[in-house]
Amino acid sequence: MRTRTIGLFLTMALAAACGGDDDDDSADTSDDTTDVGDDDGGSFEDQEIIVAFADNVVVPTYTVLAERAVALDDAAIALAEEVSGGGASQVAVDNTKTAWADLRKPWEQSEGFLFGPVSAQGWDPAMDSWPLNRDDLEAVLASDDVLDQAYIRDLPETQKGFHTVEYLLWGQEGTKLPEDITDREAEYLIALSEELVLITTDLSTSWTDGVDGQAAYREVFTTAGDEGNDFYPSIGSAAQEILDGMAGICNEVANGKIADPFDRRDPNLVESQYSFNSLFDFQDNIRSVLNAYTGDFELGGTQGVGLDEWVAERDPDLDARFKAEVQDAIDAIGAIPEPFREAITEPANDDLIVTAQEAIGTVQDTIEGDLSSLILQ
Numbered sequence: 001m002r003t004r005t006i007g008l009f010l011t012m013a014l015a016a017a018c019g020g021d022d023d024d025d026s027a028d029t030s031d032d033t034t035d036v037g038d039d040d041g042g043s044f045e046d047q048e049i050i051v052a053f054a055d056n057v058v059v060p061t062y063t064v065l066a067e068r069a070v071a072l073d074d075a076a077i078a079l080a081e082e083v084s085g086g087g088a089s090q091v092a093v094d095n096t097k098t099a100w101a102d103l104r105k106p107w108e109q110s111e112g113f114l115f116g117p118v119s120a121q122g123w124d125p126a127m128d129s130w131p132l133n134r135d136d137l138e139a140v141l142a143s144d145d146v147l148d149q150a151y152i153r154d155l156p157e158t159q160k161g162f163h164t165v166e167y168l169l170w171g172q173e174g175t176k177l178p179e180d181i182t183d184r185e186a187e188y189l190i191a192l193s194e195e196l197v198l199i200t201t202d203l204s205t206s207w208t209d210g211v212d213g214q215a216a217y218r219e220v221f222t223t224a225g226d227e228g229n230d231f232y233p234s235i236g237s238a239a240q241e242i243l244d245g246m247a248g249i250c251n252e253v254a255n256g257k258i259a260d261p262f263d264r265r266d267p268n269l270v271e272s273q274y275s276f277n278s279l280f281d282f283q284d285n286i287r288s289v290l291n292a293y294t295g296d297f298e299l300g301g302t303q304g305v306g307l308d309e310w311v312a313e314r315d316p317d318l319d320a321r322f323k324a325e326v327q328d329a330i331d332a333i334g335a336i337p338e339p340f341r342e343a344i345t346e347p348a349n350d351d352l353i354v355t356a357q358e359a360i361g362t363v364q365d366t367i368e369g370d371l372s373s374l375i376l377q
Helices: 008-017 024-028 047-084 090-108 123-128 134-142 149-153 162-170 183-208 217-222 235-264 278-294 307-314 316-334 347-375
Strands: none
Touching (some): 047 090, 047 183, 047 307, 123 183
């Protein structure tokens, strides 16, 4: 979780509407500067694409996320039972690691649209803050506190979420053995996975049905341009929200997730470093750009009309070029040797890393330039 390009007006308004002042997490989501509510979004008027984006990308992504969180919780419970019974098996550990990696995919593929409830309710940092505070995390393990879901919810963001689960499973060097998992760590693990289930379920429900008595956010988004919709006063403002999210994750991956550890040659800044999952995360972040653009979500098996079809009707060369740029960026990330935390310390990899950053930057430039000019003109 890092700085995002999303609507400050929207985030603040939704936080008030959804009761975000009940949770301090909502205050730490981003340093947003874009004001979607004050921009008419140009002349874009294709509401079908806005509806398809919600129904074929956002809702299915969060549905898969919530389902996979339950799978992680089931695996964590099975692992903890083995630990308490005398020691974890390699199978139980591998099953839990696989469930964690499977859960990361829809989450990372959601980062191209981190607007609405996920931001306003503070669910993004509650699940995905990085880096961890390992000293405080170890202090939690050393305490006599009861480690249950309610306790986890009140912990600082750097002591819970995806990466605390990752640390408990893989260890700091990524070499943790099954027999090294303690009863206390297993207790912590279950509480963490239960909290992830609750958050992802609320996140999914916030779009489909609404939470805490609030309207479903799908209805807010898909009624863009309707009279009285202060969040999205025009259909174009909803399209702008999509484009802002696409550009924002490109900026985060190239200039945050990659640049921060690479520029400092500091492996401790590499996200998902314990599991060696970093480059897969980065690729899925860029896939979220493609999902948002095409209106498709492969993991959920959904397809629909997208911005790509609208663009292709008006500028087929731009559509083809942008899709190629996105694939080039995914491929360039994949060309960096894994694990990324070691790749950044080897000067021989510098050109590959810079090439990946530049490829991602090209995608961002096209979103903020040619695509925005065409769609929001």
